Amino acid sequence: MAKDYSRTQRIGDQMQRELASLIQREIKDPRLALVTITGVEVSRDLSHAKVFITVMGKDDDEDAVKDNLRILNDAVGFLRMQLGKAMKLRTVPQLHFSYDASVRRGVELASLIERAVAEDRKHQHGDGE
Numbered sequence: 001m002a003k004d005y006s007r008t009q010r011i012g013d014q015m016q017r018e019l020a021s022l023i024q025r026e027i028k029d030p031r032l033a034l035v036t037i038t039g040v041e042v043s044r045d046l047s048h049a050k051v052f053i054t055v056m057g058k059d060d061d062e063d064a065v066k067d068n069l070r071i072l073n074d075a076v077g078f079l080r081m082q083l084g085k086a087m088k089l090r091t092v093p094q095l096h097f098s099y100d101a102s103v104r105r106g107v108e109l110a111s112l113i114e115r116a117v118a119e120d121r122k123h124q125h126g127d128g129e
Helices: 007-026 062-074 076-086 102-128
Strands: 035-042 048-055 094-099
Touching: 007 035, 007 048, 007 076, 048 062, 062 076, 062 094, 076 094
Parallel strands: 048 094
Antiparallel strands: 035 048
């Protein structure tokens, strides 16, 4: 029987929950905006974890995103230490924060779809008259 849910996925999910909590409670940098952890990908050997984030309300502001990534990358040592206390792992993976553009891309696509539907409605009502 094959595993549907691998150990690396379970660790990634737990890291996502723990990091979200740690960033909210423990990082006191006033420049840090509302950061959402959208996912964590852990390597098979558990040595590295790619942490994907979005920044609430600042997704279109590239400088704000870069600043938030810099703040989080500066706090990597502290976050790893706290993860080590919270999780029962022999070694805590190296954390690499990355911006997750999928949310912004989804909003753009939804906007395009709404615009296309509105155009279709306009043309349908114009033909019926």
